[in-house]
Amino acid sequence: MRAGAARAVALAAVVALVGLLPWLSGRDPALALLRARYAEQEPTPEALAAIRADLGLDAGPSGLLGDWFGRLLHGDLGVSWVSGADVLPSVTAGLGVSLSLMGAALAVALLVGALLAVPVLVRGRTTGGTVAAMLASVPEFLLSLTLLVTVGVWLGWLPTSGWAGPAHLVLPALALGVPAGALLGRLVADALPAVLDERWAELWRGAGTGRGRITAAALRRVLPALAGQFGMVAVGLTGGAVAVETVFAVPGIGRTALGAARSQDLPLLQGCVLALLGLGLLAGAAAALVRRRLLGPALREAGLGPPAPRGVRIPPVVPTVLGAVLVVVLGWGLLRDPYAVDVTARLAAPSAAHPLGADALGRDVLARLGHGAASTVGTAVAVTLLSLLVGLALGVLPGVAAGFADVANALPPVLTGLLVAAATGPGTGAAALAVTLVSWPPLAAHAAALVQEARASRFLVAQRAIGAGPLWVWTRHVLPSVAGPVARHAVLRLPGVVLALASLGFLGLGAQPPSPEWGLLLDESADYVERAPVAALAPAVALALLAALAVCLSARGAPPRRGSRPLLPALPLPLARPMSLVRLLSLVRPLSVRRKVRPVAARTD
Structure with missing residues (x-):
């Protein structure tokens, strides 16, 4: 019952967020519409007021949401602000x-x-x-x-x-x-x-x-x-x-x-x-x-x-070699300047001066790869930590968490990134928020299973029997037994968070130029892949190595599945x-x- 109610609330919140995008964007929709349709017209107060009245943008958030939802029920999605078509x-x-x-x-x-x-x-x-x-x-x-x-x-x-x-x-x-x-x-x-x-x-x-x-x-x-x-x-x-x-x-x-x-x-x-x-x-x-x-x-x-x-059985040497290669290459890049421009080295091949070549502006690819890893991994660590806190908080209420998780699982990071970027504008913070909103369900499910197991243990039953209060039981016994395994689970998901952030950067929804973020590097390098393949494919190879390292770590240290039992026991009869x-x-x-x-x-x- 609680899961169904939470699912309905989460879905209603997402739909309301979509309906309130013109108000949440923080920018004047009338000005955006005027520039899109009539680039030569001056944005006078009278012209902007006429557009707001025509679109119903002066009715406030409640009026805007009510009008949009009413039209949605009749199959009317509105008119494009750019083309003017349905x-x-x-x-x-x-x-x-x-x-x-x-x-x-x-x-x-x-x-x-x-x-x-x-x-x-x-x-x-x-x-x-x-x-x-x-x-x-x-x-x-x-x-x-x-x-x-x-x-x-x-x-x-x-x-x-x-x-x-x-x-x-x-x-x-x-x-x-x-x-x-x-x-x-x-x-x-x-x-x-x-x-x-x-x-x-x-x-x-x-x-x-x-x-x-x-x-x-x-x-x-x-x-x-x-x-x-x-x-x-x-x-x-x-x-x-x-x-x-x-x-x-x-x-x-x-x-x-x-x-x-x-x-x-x-x-x-x-x-x-x-x-x-x-x-x-x-x-x-x-x-x-x-x-x-x-x-x-x-x-x-x-x-x-x-x-x-x-x-999957993976020899210990494989993740060691992958990690060593990434650490050496990226550490080498951190010692170099990622923003120094040398126009004479535009799209240069690998050399002693530029070990991985140079990009279209003459910037060192190795330097941008190393500094991009530092910023991307730093953002991913913050996202993982926030997801861990949300997962631990919602793990105490498994019914509510399951309802919200159903809706979060139906929202891929890219779709959430589109919504957040439309409301706040593209950027590193927007990409981090988008990934956080959809990365907590596995951690919450793991925490909920561990909390349920801890609460059912005989030790805690005895603690409650001798008069221990709920706060004492939670802070001294339940939380310490849950936080460690879930934290290790969150660390295993860190490379996946990095890849999600890179995908948003590749689509232009994350970090913006001249940031050396990996996804943005890959997007910029796609235009000159035929002329400078090494420089263009360096971020792709780095992401592939990171994906392989994520697989190795998850295979060797994946959290055990708690609270599950076989689908059918072994049968005693032929x-x-x-x-x-x-x-x-x-x-x-x-x-x-x-x-x-x-x-x-x-x-x-």
Whole structure:
């Protein structure tokens, strides 16, 4: 009940934020509209007052929100401040293009996921888990640039921009689908070996059941618990579409939203954000519905989790080497001046004076890479710390946190960045706030599980029995046992926060020139990648190394899943054919009763 109320409140707050963008922006919308439509007209008080009256901007925030919401209920998204055209046709056209791209990307994701899961089904063990994990961690904008440069520019196999035919769909679909498919394949491939080693699978094989039927039953066993993750992948496609459509100049809803944010065309931005938010919520709802259908009525409310996965085995030397390379290169860059301009070294090749070359203004790329890492990592540390505090605070109220988390999970960082940039303007602070707003749910879920476990411990029951107050119990016992594991979890997410900040910088929603922020460096270098490939690809390689390091750290130190239990216990009876989940559970219930009775019988004897 509390989760549903929190979900409704969070969704209403997001919709209200979208409706109040003209008022929250802090700039005079009438002046922006006058400059957009009538660049030659003087911004006199009379002209500005007429525009405000025409748009209803002089009614205050409540009147503005009420008028916008009333028009929204009638399907009217308003009029573009730049073109003067209705917003709804532009949103509909962009949404159609994006849905086509997302459909193709989903097909690629399913194909990649199936290929990664095939070795498990054939050999019964995970292979290539490290490759899958690294592919899943590569940001879509980075993979987009790599495909554009290698396949589109250097090899010339496929077109690099536009939306004129099926050939223009291939590279954007690969850029969106490969990371999503790698994540899906890794989830399934990590969970299947544990399922195939369970008692029921051994009994079925001993009874002569065919491999195909065992495989189908194992997939049926795994998919309900992973359905929520599949929904998150679909939500990720909506956020990744903004960057991919921008790189390949695809006229989809994401590129339209980014253009509207840059030009301060707030009515068009409002329509695009609502469309992207609706896609994310529909994906989450569809995943929840699929999970309910797969589980059936008996297990629907059991709160069951996936089987414990087998982690990716990475030699300790790999993260050590990756970390050493990054530290040496970036430390070397910190000793150099990132803003010194040498016009004679514009786009210079690597040399003793410029080890990684120079950019289009003659600035040293190594210096900008090192100083950009310092600023980006510093911002990421602040974001991670704030997310940790929010996660610990909301972890005490798991019902409320779950409701807000559902809405936060439907908002990719790029979409949140569009909203924050429209309200406050682009910048480092806006990017940090956007990432913070969507990075706390995993930490809150981890904290909630640990708090629930700590509160149920016999030690705290005894403390309360001898008269310890709630404040004493919380500050002396619960918080110390929760803060440490959740803090370590937050540290593991630090590289992912850096990548999220870089993606916003790449789209122009984060740090602004002449800042050496990594995403901004990558955006600036994309224009001269053919003339100076080393200088242009240096930030891309640094981001790729950071993504690989994040995978290594998460694989070696991921926080244990607390409060979860296997989807189905091992079965004691040989079964000749697959059975429904409800029937299987009915066979297991007598064992749970016997486990509870045995200690009592032993004490009686």
